Amino acid sequence: MVNMVVANMTEIHGTSPSRTVKELYAKGIVSVFPQLKDPFSEKGYEHFYDCDSGTGYLAWRIKTIQKRASEDQPTPAQHKRCKGGPASERDVTEPELTDEQLKEAISLMKHATDEEVVRLKMKQTFVHRQRMVHDSHQSPDVLSTFTRFADVKGLIEQDFTLLFGEETSAKLLERWPTMFKEKTIEQSKGLSHISIELKKLIAESPQSENGDVEDWDSDLSSLLVYLLPPTSQGRRKPGRLSATHAIEHLVVFLKTGNSVQGHLQ
Template sequence: MVLAALKEKSKGDEILEEYKATETLSNEMRRALVNILVGHMTERHGRIPTQKQREQYAIGIVSLFPSLKDPFSKKGYVNQDFVLLFDLNTSSKLLERWNGTFKPKIIQEARNLTKTSPVQRLLMSAEKAPENGRKIAAKISASDAVEKLVVFHKSCCSIDEHLRKSQSHQPYLLAVGRSRDVIDSYYIALDNKLIPCQTAGSLGALDELFKVHYIFNISYDNTLINFYTFLQTTVYNIDVGKTKEAPRVKELRAKLLNST
């Protein structure tokens, strides 16, 4: 199936030829591979393919390109591709360190902020039991920042209509469920296409959203640049000292990592 999908596209032959010659794929060819297969999957199975259909594509990828297989992960190709760009240790940092290292300290920092309604709602949400899961940054409120990251979509409404109306040029999470408190699945919305998240929890979905920026070489949303830079340098430890950071990001990192 994967081979047939690649044969339909001129770029597919380039991907196959490069892998045959080098037994690996360059960053450009890996991105092209993902683009072709995501397009093929949505054409064949619609915007919301089943778990089984997604697994068929994942199996097809690692069968056709065995050297790309991530033997340590079952989270899907987004995670595998990020591991190829960096390493397994870097890839797992958010999921491993969030609840124990960062979450309680960030909640404590948030308690010192001005008690606006959006901040209060975010605090209440964060304090719930954990899930079984050179630019100048623009000013943005807490509630607007959340809407830039996660957009709720009621499961009974048309996802195609939502994508047609979307004006965003940056990737974001689309949370689909019966209500904001009952989310059934997460998708990464990118260029009016949906990439199904392999995890059912919001933390894992955020992990995949961050990684998509690297896989597709996408710049951070300017209004969220400090948020993403914090994740990049402080959580994932990518390009620390090489990436331009706002003073607040450096200050927060020192406070979180040096406090007991």
């Protein structure tokens, strides 16, 4: 009976129901089955759930479910072995430099004025950079070690191509305006829980004369903010950045000829 009651509780309230919910179920059991009431306790249902101590048959069953659920979750090491995703380590064919060659390449590219030399040295140090990216201790230093990402165009694209190949790296940007962007907006229209702000953004998503969605703009980027809401800044919920507030931090791109003053107004 306890298993059945907890199964119903977790289906409705999740695997971490509140104390009030657990106490309500405990009261329900002894009200439906008076013979199960404990005559020696104050309320008669503490053996099913005691709100003060957090113990009882219902609480113990919930802990068992939570423990099994956590055991089923993949560990960080298992995540690392999974195929796909940004955290996956992929095989690269680029040759790896010796420590001395690596130091020389990093020093040279920092002061090089020829962008072709920078691109070449960035390509040669790609394997080392990938190792840094997948090392939690070294990853924060990637941009300070390879400073030319900030001023030489195409270096991110070059790394992406070296990692995934020419064909894959070209697919995203090629298919975004003709496939992904329009589907993103279409999928958003079918959401079961949709805010007033999101409804407004969907309604205002710009369309060209032939019905196709136009190039990237602030409306579509705002829409994506709602579809992929900002994560909590720390564990405390009060630190969470709302989607409405996040929109104010978006970079807005204006087409040539648009009035900057008009946009600001």
